[in-house]
Amino acid sequence: PLQSKHDDRSLLFADLTQEEYLQVRQYMLRQKDLGISNSQLAKPSDNFLFLIELSLPKKVDALAYLDNKGSKPTREATVVVFHGARGYIREYVVGPLPNPKYYRDVTTERHKTELPINARTVTIGEYALLFQFFETEVFSKLERLMKESFNVDQQKKLNAFEQMPRGVRSGDRKTWVSFFRDMAGMYIHPVGFEVLVNHESLNASSWKVERLLYNGQYFDTVEDLKQKYDSDSLKKIVYKESPDYGSLKPRNKPTEIGPQLFYPKGRRYSVRKNHVLYMDWSFAFGLSSLTGMRVFDVRFRDERIAYEISVQEAMSVYGSVTPGMIITKFLDSSIGIGRFAHELVRGVDCPYEATYVDTYRYIDVPVPVLFRNSICIFEHNTGQPLRRHFADFFHNSYGGMVNNALVFRTITAIGNYDYMWDFIFYQSGSVEAKVHATGYISSSYLVNDNRKHGHQVAEKVLGNIHTHFIHFKVDLDVLGVKNIFETKDMEYVNVSLPWMPDRYAMIPQLVEHQLKTEQEAALRYNTKTPRYLHIASNKNNRWGHHRSYRLQVFSFTGDHLPESQAEERAMSWARYKVAITKHKDTEQTSSSLYNQNNIWTPAVDFSKYIEDNESIEDEDLVAWVTTGFLHIPHAEDIPNTVTVGNGGGVLLRPHNYFDEDPSIHASDGVYISP
Amino acid sequence: PLQSKHDDRSLLFADLTQEEYLQVRQYMLRQKDLGISNSQLAKPSDNFLFLIELSLPKKVDALAYLDNKGSKPTREATVVVFHGARGYIREYVVGPLPNPKYYRDVTTERHKTELPINARTVTIGEYALLFQFFETEVFSKLERLMKESFNVDQQKKLNAFEQMPRGVRSGDRKTWVSFFRDMAGMYIHPVGFEVLVNHESLNASSWKVERLLYNGQYFDTVEDLKQKYDSDSLKKIVYKESPDYGSLKPRNKPTEIGPQLFYPKGRRYSVRKNHVLYMDWSFAFGLSSLTGMRVFDVRFRDERIAYEISVQEAMSVYGSVTPGMIITKFLDSSIGIGRFAHELVRGVDCPYEATYVDTYRYIDVPVPVLFRNSICIFEHNTGQPLRRHFADFFHNSYGGMVNNALVFRTITAIGNYDYMWDFIFYQSGSVEAKVHATGYISSSYLVNDNRKHGHQVAEKVLGNIHTHFIHFKVDLDVLGVKNIFETKDMEYVNVSLPWMPDRYAMIPQLVEHQLKTEQEAALRYNTKTPRYLHIASNKNNRWGHHRSYRLQVFSFTGDHLPESQAEERAMSWARYKVAITKHKDTEQTSSSLYNQNNIWTPAVDFSKYIEDNESIEDEDLVAWVTTGFLHIPHAEDIPNTVTVGNGGGVLLRPHNYFDEDPSIHASDGVYISP
C-alpha cells in the first residue's frame, strides 16, 4: 500500500513544460540587444540559442519550501547562447516562469571565467557545414578513389564519426573524422579513410583539411592524396562488398513469447506529474538534457534519505594506432546525455506493463521537442527472495518475502553506445543507481594487422580498447543535512583467549574511522580503501549507533588517464572511487557542457571541489561515485555489446539507520508454520 | 526453440535414487565384518553409516562415454562410515549400482592418510547425547540460576548453538556451546550463558564440562558457578521477558499481490530426469549432500563449455570477545551444504510458475530422505534488454532483445544462514554462478558494552563481525580439455602522434599474458591482478583470436585469515581470488567433510594442489573462484539479512569464443524500422 500522498511540491524539480520552453525562447528572442537566432541551421558566426533547461533552485530555498519553512522558490530556466557573432558563450538565468520578466548573465558567477566560443558543442548547424565541406573539399575531389575504394558515388555515401577532443591544446578545433560504410551499425564498418579538418574559424569558408589518412598512409592535402592515388604510388584499398554484420534484424523469425511480467491486481505504485509513490518510497524526478536522469527529495516513510541522486558524466578513453581514435576521450555530458533519452520499446527496454512518461527537451533545436515514452517506471519481480529463512531445528517454520522493487529507467543512445540507467527502490530501504552499456562499439580500420589496441571483430575491423567511467552524484541527507563521513572495516588482532590466556589467536575486529576533510575523503584508485563507506548522522538509532546509509560500489573500471596529461583535469572526478565534498549550489555538477570542447581548460575541474579541503564534519555532504568497466572488445560485441556483465553502480543501503529491517512491515511477507 | 535433445547420458551425474540408496545401505549393512549401524541414535562408539552419495566417474571415462568413444562408466556410490568402534573414519566405494557386488576402502587412496575418528561431523546421535549431557550435568544442577536468570524450568528450555572449530589443536573435540532463548530466530536471542564441553571421548560418560561463562564471568565447574551464584558473589542476570523481534511473521496483513511472472505460451525450457534444455543450452545437474548443487556437461549449441560448475565451500570467520564466537570458523561443507537444500516456497523463493524438482539424500539418517521441491528451474524475464540500439542519426531503426535467462536454484538453510545459489544461463552464451546470503546472523550476548566486534542489534545483543567466503569450482573445457590460461588488461603507453610526431600522448594499449604454471596462476588477495582472466583454446575464432571464456568475479570479501594461524590450511583456497590448477580426479573438491572437525590437520589443503606447480599449458584446467562479502551486522539484519547487496559470484562470458554474439540468432530479437 502506498504509504504517503502525492505532493505537487515535486514540481520544484520538474523539467520545463512545452509552454515554458516556448515562453523562455520567445522572451530571449525578444531581447534585441542579444541578437539571438533559433534557426536549426544557425551558423557558427550566429548567436545561437543552444539550450533551455530548468535552473535548479538553491538547495536551502528548496528545503525550506519542502519542509514548510519557506515560500516557493522562483522557477527559473538556464539558457545557453553560443554567441558566435561575439566570440563567447553565455549562460543566462531567465525567470520567473512561466512568464519571464528578467534575464541575468550568470556565466562568470557560475564558471569564474569567460567561456570561449570554441568551447561550444558542435551544433547541427555546424555539422551541416562540415558535411558540406567534406562533400565539396574532399569527396568531390576524389571521385575515382572514392568509387574504386569505397564504391562512393552520387547515390552512395560514407558516414562520418568524429574523434574528440578536437586537437591537442586550448583553442584547437581540429577534428579527425573517420568514415564508415553507410550500413546499419556503421560504427563497426570503418573503411580506412580519416580526415583532419580544422574548423576553428567561425567562418566556414576558412575551414581546411589539414591531413588525411588512407589505408594507413598519411597525406598533407587532398591533392597530394589524389595525385599519389592516380599515379598508383600508394597502397590502395579495392572496394569489396561487406556483409551486413551490423544489422540488428533477427536472423531467425520470432517463434515464441518469453516470460512476461503482469500485475494481477493492478499497479502498486503511482506516478503523478513528476512525483512517484511506491510502498514506503516517494521521490520527484527530472531529466536534464545534459547530465541525464535524476531524482530529488527521495523519502522513505516520509523521511528524506537523499536530496538528489543523479547521473553526472559518461566518459571513455580509447586506444588506437590511427588518429580516428588514438586520442579519443569522450565526455558525453558535453553532447548531452539526457538529450538522447529516446522512446523506450515496450517488452524489450522495459516490460510491456511499465508506465511510460513523455518528456520535452530544448537542446540544439528551434522548438521544444517531445520525446514520447522516454522514461519508464515499473515494479519488477526480481525472481528471488528479498529475505527468507527456513527453520528446521527449532521452531520449525518459514518466513520470507519476494524481492519486488521499483525501477526508474531511461536509456540514452549517444551515437554508437546505449547506456541503460536504472534507479531501483527496494523495500528494505535501499536505493541503487545502476548503469549498463549496450549498442555498438567504436572501431577502426585494421592497418598492418596491428592489434595492440584491441581485438579484430570483423574483416579489417579492430574493436578498440577503451574505458567506461560513469559518475553519479549522491547527495544523501541523513536526518537532515548535517552529516559526517564514516568508514568501517575489519582487521585481525592477536588476542589471548580468555579461557586459556597463554593461547593467542588472530580475531577479526571492527575498525571505524571518521574522515574529517574533503582530501581525506577523496578515495583514490589504486589505494586500499575501507570496505564500508557511510554518510552518517550524529544521531543514534535505538541501539546507540550512528544512523547511516552505506555506499556499496560495484565497479570494474580500467585505469584512469595519468594526471600528466593535459586532458585529465576535465575528467579529474575519475581519480576517485568515491569523493565526499561539502555541498555547494555552485558545485552542482562534476563535469560541464564545455569540458569536451575545451578539455585543456575545463569549465569544471572536479578536483578543485576538493582542493580547498573543507571540513566535512557536520556539514551537508555530497558523495560522488565513480563506476564503469574496462572494455576490451571481442567478436561477441558484434553486432551489439550485451548488458550482461557490462555495467556498474552504487547501492545505498541503510546501516543502523533503522532499528530493524523495514521490510518486516511490508505486505509482501509470507509466513508458514507447521 | 530448444536447440538440442534430451540425452540420458546425463544420468552419469544423477544423484542416487531412493532405490539405489536402499540397495547400497543394505549391501553395507550385510557386510558383517564392518559391523555397521544405521540407527538414527547411533552412539559415537558405534560404526555409523553416515553418508551415501554418488561417486563421480573419472573424467576421462565420462568424456569418452559422453563423446561416444567409450562405454558407460560403472555407477558407484561413496559411503562414509564413522567407525567409532575402531577409532577411525573410512570411505568406501560401492558398486556397481543399482545392485552392489563389491566395496572398496578408498580412504588412503583419496586422502593419502588415515582419517581419525575425531575428524567426524557431529551426528544427530552425538547431539542427542550432548543435549542429554547438558540437561543432567548443567541445567539440572543450576535450577535456581536457570529459573532466575533465564526463566528455564521443566516447561521452558534454552536452545544451543555451537562454536567451531572444537578446540585449538589436533585431536581436540572441546566445544563451546552458547545458549539462546527458545524463541523464533533463536540465533539473535543469546542469553549470556556459554559452556565448554569436552566430548573427545567416544564414551559419553567420560564427557565433562571444562569451563562456563555466565554474564561475562568465567567458572571452572558447574559447582563453582552454582556456589558463587547462590552466595551472591557474582554479577547476576535477572530474567526479563524479551520482545519477539526474531519472528518472521509479517507485522502487517498481506493486502495485495505483486507483479508475477507468467508464461503466455508455456515453458520454453525442458527438464527430463537430471537434464535441462534451454534455447541453445543443455546441461546435467546434481546436488551433493556435502558441497551442494552442481552442473555437468554444460553445452551451448551442443559444444561443451564446461565439464563441471559446482559449489565447493561456504566459510565464515567470526570475531567476538566471548568464547561462543571468538575462534569460530565455519566450514559448511563439513556439515553438508546440499544436505540443507529444503523445500522452496512458490512465489517467494522462486516464481510460482517455476519447475520444482525433488531430491533424495542420505546423510546422518537411517533411510533415504525425500526433499520435495528442493531445486527450482525457471526462465526469468530480468526486466531489462540483453542488448539494444536505437539509431537516430543514420539508418534510423531499432533492434533489441529482452534478457530472458534460465535460472537453476537451490537455497540451503544451514542453521542460522540461508544461502541462495543460482546458476544462470544467458542467451548470449554466458553462465553465471551466484550466491546471496539471507536468514539470521549469529550473535552474542553483549558484555560490558564491548562493541569492538560488531554492532548492537537488539537489547544486550551484539551482531558479530564475520566474513563470508564462498568457493566455486569452474571446470571449463574450451573446445576440448587442452586449454591455456590467459590474462588481458590495459596499460598506458607514451606514444608519438603519427600526424604530429613531436607530440606525445599516453594511449591505452592491450596487454596480454599467458600464465604457464599453477603458482603463477594462483592470484592472491591483496595483489594487483589483471582485469580479464581467460580459459582459452589454442584454436582461433574467425578473426584470429584464441577462443576463450572469460571469468569475471563479483566479490566483496573481507580479509582472509592470516596464514600464521593453524586453522588457515583448512581454508587455504580463500588465499586466492582465482586459482588455476591442472585437473585431477583426486582433486575433486577444495574442501572436505573432515576439514571442520580436524581443521588443524585438514584432509584437503587446497594450497597443496598448487604446491607441485604443474604446467597449465595445454592441459585440462580447472578454475577455482573465491567470492563473498564482509559482513558487519547492523540493525537492519534483524530479523533477517536481506539478499540485496549481500552476495557475490562469477560470470563466465564468451570472449572471442564465437565469431559474433550468438544472441543475434535468438528468437526473442525485436527489430523496428521507420
Ligand SMILES: [Ca+2]
Ligand atoms: Ca570543497
Ligand SMILES: [Ca+2]
Ligand atoms: Ca547531503
Ligand SMILES: [Ca+2]
Ligand atoms: Ca597441481
Ligand SMILES: [Ca+2]
Ligand atoms: Ca577443463
Ligand SMILES: [Cu+2]
Ligand atoms: Cu565499450
Ligand SMILES: [Cu+2]
Ligand atoms: Cu553474514
